[in-house]
Amino acid sequence: MAFKPGPDLMAGPFKRTSLGPKMTTGDAGAKLPPPKAPSGLRVEDRIGVQAPAELIWDIVRDLSRWHEWNPTYPQASGEVRIGETVTVTLALPGQPPQELKPRILDWVPNEQLHWELKMMGGLIKTLRYVEIQALGEAASIVDNGEIFGGLMGRSLGRRVGRSVRQGFKAMNEALKARAEAQWAAHRG
Numbered sequence: 001m002a003f004k005p006g007p008d009l010m011a012g013p014f015k016r017t018s019l020g021p022k023m024t025t026g027d028a029g030a031k032l033p034p035p036k037a038p039s040g041l042r043v044e045d046r047i048g049v050q051a052p053a054e055l056i057w058d059i060v061r062d063l064s065r066w067h068e069w070n071p072t073y074p075q076a077s078g079e080v081r082i083g084e085t086v087t088v089t090l091a092l093p094g095q096p097p098q099e100l101k102p103r104i105l106d107w108v109p110n111e112q113l114h115w116e117l118k119m120m121g122g123l124i125k126t127l128r129y130v131e132i133q134a135l136g137e138a139a140s141i142v143d144n145g146e147i148f149g150g151l152m153g154r155s156l157g158r159r160v161g162r163s164v165r166q167g168f169k170a171m172n173e174a175l176k177a178r179a180e181a182q183w184a185a186h187r188g
Contacts, residue, residue, distance in 0.1 A: 041157035044145030045168035053134035125150035
């Protein structure tokens with residue numbers, strides 16, 4: 001199952017780039033239909049951060065330093081590059097740590113990081129995302145989530161959803177604390 005474009009994922013593989021078969025640039029006043037949300041079960045946590053999106057992005061993209069602040073992924077390595085496979089250790093509340101090797105689908109500086117993971121021969125597919133929305137010079141919102149898809153993905157998502165959400169919440173709170181501390185040090 002391929003993930004389809006979603007209205008609330010900002011860009012990258014979900015960005016609508018064509019007008020579609022029925023719409024052309026010559027259609028005066030024609031509106032594109034809204035993109036469809038990626039299918040699957042979505043688990044997400046959102047948090048406001050009093051720091052610029054650029055600073056938050058610098059923290060998110062530096063996988064080699066995630067061990068310093070990230071309780072959900074206490075180990076991570078690799079480069080944030082499209083198509084690159086990275087290695088992360090997922091540590092969710094109440095579960096043993098698990099090493100994963102997701103593939104970077106897309107990234108946009110200061111805005112987003114998307115990766116996918118396929119398990120059990122593709123029966124479980126997940127789309128993991130961290131998205132940053134700048135609200136002002138020193139205010140941002142971070143969306144931290146995962147979409148569970150594939151034949152068995154929804155079932156897995158329902159089974160682990162509560163602990164996954166707790167992990168995302170812990171990661172968001174740690175990211176907020178680190179970004180706000182760095183921003184305060186930078187200004188002071």
